[in-house]
Amino acid sequence: MVNISDVASEAHVSVATVSRVLNDKDTVKKETRERVYAAIEKLNFEPNILARNFRRSESRVILIITPNITNPYYAHILSGIGDEASSLGYSALIFNTGGSLEKEKEGMEMLKIRRADGAILLASAVDSPHLLEYADRYPVVQCAEYDESTDLPRVSIDNYKAAAEVLEYLVSLGHRKIATISSRNSYISTVQRMDAYKAAMADSGIAVPKSYIAYADGDYSFKSGKKAAMKLLSLKDRPTAVFCISDTLALGTVSAALELGIKIPEELTVTGFDDVDDTTMFHPYITTVKQPCYKLGEKAMKLLYDRIQKKEEKNHLILSYQFVIRESSGPLK
Amino acid sequence: MVNISDVASEAHVSVATVSRVLNDKDTVKKETRERVYAAIEKLNFEPNILARNFRRSESRVILIITPNITNPYYAHILSGIGDEASSLGYSALIFNTGGSLEKEKEGMEMLKIRRADGAILLASAVDSPHLLEYADRYPVVQCAEYDESTDLPRVSIDNYKAAAEVLEYLVSLGHRKIATISSRNSYISTVQRMDAYKAAMADSGIAVPKSYIAYADGDYSFKSGKKAAMKLLSLKDRPTAVFCISDTLALGTVSAALELGIKIPEELTVTGFDDVDDTTMFHPYITTVKQPCYKLGEKAMKLLYDRIQKKEEKNHLILSYQFVIRESSGPLK
DNA sequence: CTGTTAGCGCTTTCAA
DNA sequence: TTGAAAGCGCTAACAG
Numbered sequence: 001m002v003n004i005s006d007v008a009s010e011a012h013v014s015v016a017t018v019s020r021v022l023n024d025k026d027t028v029k030k031e032t033r034e035r036v037y038a039a040i041e042k043l044n045f046e047p048n049i050l051a052r053n054f055r056r057s058e059s060r061v062i063l064i065i066t067p068n069i070t071n072p073y074y075a076h077i078l079s080g081i082g083d084e085a086s087s088l089g090y091s092a093l094i095f096n097t098g099g100s101l102e103k104e105k106e107g108m109e110m111l112k113i114r115r116a117d118g119a120i121l122l123a124s125a126v127d128s129p130h131l132l133e134y135a136d137r138y139p140v141v142q143c144a145e146y147d148e149s150t151d152l153p154r155v156s157i158d159n160y161k162a163a164a165e166v167l168e169y170l171v172s173l174g175h176r177k178i179a180t181i182s183s184r185n186s187y188i189s190t191v192q193r194m195d196a197y198k199a200a201m202a203d204s205g206i207a208v209p210k211s212y213i214a215y216a217d218g219d220y221s222f223k224s225g226k227k228a229a230m231k232l233l234s235l236k237d238r239p240t241a242v243f244c245i246s247d248t249l250a251l252g253t254v255s256a257a258l259e260l261g262i263k264i265p266e267e268l269t270v271t272g273f274d275d276v277d278d279t280t281m282f283h284p285y286i287t288t289v290k291q292p293c294y295k296l297g298e299k300a301m302k303l304l305y306d307r308i309q310k311k312e313e314k315n316h317l318i319l320s321y322q323f324v325i326r327e328s329s330g331p332l333k
Numbered sequence: 334m335v336n337i338s339d340v341a342s343e344a345h346v347s348v349a350t351v352s353r354v355l356n357d358k359d360t361v362k363k364e365t366r367e368r369v370y371a372a373i374e375k376l377n378f379e380p381n382i383l384a385r386n387f388r389r390s391e392s393r394v395i396l397i398i399t400p401n402i403t404n405p406y407y408a409h410i411l412s413g414i415g416d417e418a419s420s421l422g423y424s425a426l427i428f429n430t431g432g433s434l435e436k437e438k439e440g441m442e443m444l445k446i447r448r449a450d451g452a453i454l455l456a457s458a459v460d461s462p463h464l465l466e467y468a469d470r471y472p473v474v475q476c477a478e479y480d481e482s483t484d485l486p487r488v489s490i491d492n493y494k495a496a497a498e499v500l501e502y503l504v505s506l507g508h509r510k511i512a513t514i515s516s517r518n519s520y521i522s523t524v525q526r527m528d529a530y531k532a533a534m535a536d537s538g539i540a541v542p543k544s545y546i547a548y549a550d551g552d553y554s555f556k557s558g559k560k561a562a563m564k565l566l567s568l569k570d571r572p573t574a575v576f577c578i579s580d581t582l583a584l585g586t587v588s589a590a591l592e593l594g595i596k597i598p599e600e601l602t603v604t605g606f607d608d609v610d611d612t613t614m615f616h617p618y619i620t621t622v623k624q625p626c627y628k629l630g631e632k633a634m635k636l637l638y639d640r641i642q643k644k645e646e647k648n649h650l651i652l653s654y655q656f657v658i659r660e661s662s663g664p665l666k
Numbered sequence: 667c668t669g670t671t672a673g674c675g676c677t678t679t680c681a682a
Numbered sequence: 683t684t685g686a687a688a689g690c691g692c693t694a695a696c697a698g
Binding site for chain 1: 674675676677678
């Protein structure tokens, strides 16, 4: 393998000079620079990344802490992170936590032993004190979800605003019996979407019976969404609209309605959140809020890179979402 | 940061000895070993991975070449690779090719510049000469798909056998008008599934009209599957069963049948392949062949690790699949 | 069984 | 504008 000193001899300069042109440093005389480039070309030299990483003591690896890459929502974000990462010269260490704090911590240890230069958290809960412990020693950014009490860099959409928009739409359609299917977890997206729900109901002077607030499992599973919907739709005073905080939950609701013979959107309006692929697979296509997942990931990686480079730029990025009205919603009859 | 020589002084031994116990090398006297361990503990020493990688000239990164991690099928495989990789101390460089050979090649370059120690190919086409160029210089293993003409390590299921089993089942149900929806790509899974289809038809003495063989897009998209199904189901001599080489295609077929008012399974039997999540979301649940995706990934990583370590073990792993009969198939009426 | 020592290839002072 | 040289922390050949 040809190394920097081979290039140096070939170009009749010192290794220092070669290193300089490699990092377009300082002022290397144009002429010398060209001689070096020629030598590099001629010898087909590729700098040894391992040596460089060692010398600079950086791993060029980033840590991605995610509940589950198998979930298309996270997969899309990951895709954005991954593309941006590799174009910046980084690899990814993906830590699937399955929601366990234990695992999340284990992942963060990778920072300590220098396996990774920084981390992107795809699922920090609203209250994650253990996080902070790492965050002030290592570069950490939060993507999609975040703990508001920290001022760590983060990218997300404005979940409150998005949810508010959906609810305003529902109300404008004439709905007053608006139920919701939420989930028992501590993600800020959940919290804010629910806050928006409660605020919208209050603003419209709608009293929400307790039974209208249903909960699915923490992982937003289709099955648990369906189960929650079954309860909701069997209520004596059945809601005419169900505001779901995720698409899978909305899909579960559609499935439940189908089984109960309730027509969508004539008799029931259903809305989702996130816009994963399945929302336009079967009719009715789901009315939902499209998150810019890929971009979320891309930006998160950019933020992390800045952080690693110590460029402290704008810290809290809010990307725009898109409210997509499709077939699962309609005016109250 | 405390280093190996700090530990050495603390334990009153040489750095070489510390290095030896770190790598449980040779025979270090038990007593000395313990002294070293004590020092490590006391100083809270963590070996510098960057230095180690550099010295051993290994990156501890593996390259994953995949068409698209956003596809749940690949995401599941990736999940298996990822977990195994991180437990072996590897990170992943994920290269999304979107099917482009160009990109695939660009990815493989990472091996040349030592960004990665080896590669796992999730989608080698049956005929990929450019692959070989890298494969005999670097560790490469093929996962799920492979080029038969190489003897590179690989993990997969027996696609021919699996497809044969599905078709045997279809014939046993009484179906004679069996159409297929395939895809224009050069994956061995496609080739073998189609071979099995043709062989089964021939063996059963069934003449297949040309119009019974439909093609969807190379990416098995739902939409293109639906389109192909529409054609098939509008045929004068409409098939009573459709053998799809992927689940999304089967889902597309179900959707087409739904729109045409064709009842499944009473009037039409549909089978899929792979068993991604959506197969049991809406009724009819899809009859399909379940691939052990996670395990496929796990094993691929193990094989790659062996290859990197130069342990040439068993090279061609065939994992078992599972034929799952659900609601989309039934006897011919 | 253990210690000495020479690098691995690069970056970065410091001097010129 | 360039060169000499010191190391980064570890491994491994060699010597004892």
